[in-house]
Amino acid sequence: MPEFPGTDPVRFAYWVPNVSGGLVTSTIEQRTDWGYEYNRELARLAEDNGFDYALSQVRYMASYGAEYQHESTSFSLALLLATQRLKVIAAVHPGLWHPGVLAKLGATADHLSGGRFAVNVVSGWFKGEFTALGEPWLEHDERYRRAEEFITALRSIWTEDHAELAGDFYRLRDFSLKPKPLSTPGRPHPEIFQGGNSTAARAMAGRVSDWYFSNGKDFDGVTEQITDVRAFADRAGRTPPKFGLNGFLIARDTEAEARETLREIVAKADTPAVHGFRDAVRQAGQSTADGKGMWQDSGFEDLVQYNDGFRTGLIGTPEQIAERIVAYKRLGVDLFLLGFLHYLEEVEYFGKRVLPLVRELEARQTESEPVAARA
Numbered sequence: 001m002p003e004f005p006g007t008d009p010v011r012f013a014y015w016v017p018n019v020s021g022g023l024v025t026s027t028i029e030q031r032t033d034w035g036y037e038y039n040r041e042l043a044r045l046a047e048d049n050g051f052d053y054a055l056s057q058v059r060y061m062a063s064y065g066a067e068y069q070h071e072s073t074s075f076s077l078a079l080l081l082a083t084q085r086l087k088v089i090a091a092v093h094p095g096l097w098h099p100g101v102l103a104k105l106g107a108t109a110d111h112l113s114g115g116r117f118a119v120n121v122v123s124g125w126f127k128g129e130f131t132a133l134g135e136p137w138l139e140h141d142e143r144y145r146r147a148e149e150f151i152t153a154l155r156s157i158w159t160e161d162h163a164e165l166a167g168d169f170y171r172l173r174d175f176s177l178k179p180k181p182l183s184t185p186g187r188p189h190p191e192i193f194q195g196g197n198s199t200a201a202r203a204m205a206g207r208v209s210d211w212y213f214s215n216g217k218d219f220d221g222v223t224e225q226i227t228d229v230r231a232f233a234d235r236a237g238r239t240p241p242k243f244g245l246n247g248f249l250i251a252r253d254t255e256a257e258a259r260e261t262l263r264e265i266v267a268k269a270d271t272p273a274v275h276g277f278r279d280a281v282r283q284a285g286q287s288t289a290d291g292k293g294m295w296q297d298s299g300f301e302d303l304v305q306y307n308d309g310f311r312t313g314l315i316g317t318p319e320q321i322a323e324r325i326v327a328y329k330r331l332g333v334d335l336f337l338l339g340f341l342h343y344l345e346e347v348e349y350f351g352k353r354v355l356p357l358v359r360e361l362e363a364r365q366t367e368s369e370p371v372a373a374r375a
Contacts, residue, residue, distance in 0.1 A: 007366060008334070009359065009362055010325060010326070010328075010329045010333065010334065010335065010336065010358065010362070011052045011053065011334060011335040011336075012050060012051050012052060012053070012335065012336050012338060012350075012355075013051065013052065013053035013054060013055055013089070013244070013335055013336070013337045013338065014042075014046055014051055014053075014054055014055070014337070014338050014339070014340070014343075014347065015054075015055055015057060015337065015338070015339045016039060016042075016043075016054050016055060016056040016057060016075070016076075016079065016088075017032045017033070017034055017038075017039065017042075017057075017343060018034055018039060018056050018057055018069060018070040018072065018075045019034055019057045019059055019066045019068070019069040019070075020034040020065075020066055020067050020068040020069065021034075021065035021066050021067065022341070023248065023305065023306075023309070023339035023340065023341075024248070024265050024269075024304055024305050024339075024341065025065045025269060025270045025273045025274050025303070025304055025305075025306060026265045026266070026268045026269045026270060026304055027268045027269075027270055028264055028265050028268045028341070029342075030341055030342065031341075031342035031343070031344070031345065032340075032341075032342060032343045032344075034068055034069065034070065036070070036075070036078060038344075039075070039079060040078070040079065040082045041344065042343050042344060042347065043079045043082055043083050043086055043088075044082065044083055045344060045347055045348060046086065046347050047083050047084065047085050047086040048351070049347055049348055049350060049351025049352070049355070050350070050351050050355040051086065051347070051351075052085075052086070052087060052335075053086070053087045053088070053089055053118070053335070053337075054076075054079060054086055054087075054088050054089065055088075055089040055091065055120060055193075055337060056070075056072040056073075056075050056076045056079070056088060056089065056090050056091060057069070057072060057091055058071070058072040058090075058091040058092065058093065058122065059126075059129075060093075060096070060129045060133070061128070061129050061132055063126070063128065063129075063276070065270055065273040072090045072091045072092065073090040073092065073102075073105055073109070075090075076088040076089070076090035076109070076117070077109045077112065077113070077117075080109060080112065080113035080116055080117060081112065081113065083116075085116075086116065087116045087117075087118055087191070088113075088116065088117065088118065089118040089119065089120045089191075089193055090109075090117070090118070090119055090120065091119075091120040091122050092119060092120070092121060092122065093122050093123075093124050094121065094123065094124075094143075094146050094147045094149075094150035094169075095124065095130065095135055095136075095138070095143075095146060096129075096130075096133070096135065097150075098170070099150050099151075099153035099154045099157065099170055100153070100157060100172070100175060100177075102119065102154060103153075103154055103157040103158055103177055104177060106119060106154075106158070106181060106190050107158070107177060107179060107180055107181045110181035110182050110190055111179060111181070111182065114182070115181070115182035115184060115187070115190075117181070117190045118190050118191040118192070118193060119154070119190060119191075119192055119193065120193040120194065120195065120213070121147050121150060121151055121154075121192065121193070121194045121209075122147075122194075122195065123143040123144050123146070123147040123194075123195075123196060123201070124137075124138075124143050140198065140200065141198075141200045144196070144198070144200040144201060144203075144204050145168070145169070145200075146168075146169045147194065147204060148204045148207065148208055149165070149167040149168065149169045149170050150169070150170065151192055151194070151204075151208045151209060152165065152167070152208060153165050153167070153170045153172055154192065155189060155192065155208070156172065157172070157175060157177050158177070158180055158181050158188075158189035158190070159180070159183075159188055159189055161176055162174050162175070162176055163175040163176070163177075191210045191211060192208075192209055192210045192211070193209065193210065193211040193212075193213055193244070194209045194211070194212060194213065195212075195213035195214070195215070196213075197214065197215055197225070199228070202225065202228045202229045202232055203232045205229050205232070205233075205241050206228075206229050206230070206231070206232025206233035206234075206235070206236055206238075206240065206241070207232060207233070207236045207238070209241045210241055210242065211241050211242050211243075211244055211334075211335070212225075212229050212241045212242070212243055212244065213244045213245075213246065213337060214243070214244065214245050214246065215246050215307050215308040215311075216245070216246045216247055216248070216302070216305070216307060216308035216309045216310060216311035216312040217245065217308070217311060217312065218311060218312070218313065219327070219328070219331060221311075222243075222245060222328060222331050222332070222333060223331055223332075225243075226243055226331065226332040226333075229241065229243070242334040242335065243332055243333050243334050243335070244333070244334065244335040244336070244337050245312060245328060245333045245335070245336055245337065246307045246308065246309050246312065246336075246337045246339075247309050247312035247313075247314040247336050247337070247338055247339075248305045248309030248310055248312070248314065248315075248338070248339045248340075249314040249315075249321065249338045249339070249340060249346070249350065249354075250262055250314070250315045250316075250341065251314075251316070251317070251318055251321050251346065251349060251350060251353065251354055252316075252317065253317065254317060255316045255317055255320065258315045258316050258317070259315065259316075261341065262310065262315055265304060265305075265341070266301050266304055269300070269304045274300060274303050274304055305339065307339075309339055312324075312328075312336075314336075314338070318353040318354045318357055319357060321354055322354055322357035322358045322360075322361055323361065325354075325358050326358060326361040326362060326365065329362070330365075338350075
């Protein structure tokens, strides 16, 4: 683990609320909306308040407080066309997409947006969606084997003129895609993100992904995951992926206000929906041999924010949150994927009150580093 953070500023993404119910499974008021007009306004506000990325969620059927949802790739393209700088990440599921079809969509979206399209490859946690669509549900590690092949195929199609792949899940035979996505220095193709906490997910990230997303974690959890992913990348002889961390941000003028908001969110949890979600994801954590799967040790309060966002601890005053963000950066976190209770108000509050403090702390840290550490 490096002793000093990288010189690049930490980046920020937000969960696009293209799914009804907001980012917490609670009956507390959430001044947010899953519709396009709201999300178009939010995307423009976010890019003007320091956000580099937005991640469009994907649910294919009504479930667990998410009764309505817009499809992720089409919604992502709409947000790209409504903005100028924001990069939008579309979540997709191997098994429900073919990599060649997604590659074509991604190339078009990349040209239309000037090179701002990205993809998040989700190996799958919701068995009910697959079975309801009549698609086979693979065992945990097999889902990650398929996702790794999916990424391999996607990258090959985006970068090679005559893609070939003889895999267990996908086969490419002299497949050529034109036009290819835009290629720029440091970005030969749209960025490829993935998530997952399991050993299979960490190994896959080390071998093939550009970015690794983690569920909410404390400092020890983040350190463990980053160490593992970098070790897998080293064994594969490649540069490690960058690291993104999920967090639900509650910034208020006083710590007491922030803590009271968290208490109210949990007190008003939609208990049946949280329990239904818990039952659906429990197999994801328990089906791994070493117990490192997603949601393996998540309690009720954790699951009220369905990606363990409270665990990251971004709850308090702007000063407290900024200090915690920079502390995570020192451990190797490159990006924070944030959710909010009231998006429009809180994204603007973040840009005006929290982000300047983060940049100030980063600048102080850089000034205090030995020259050799920056080389």
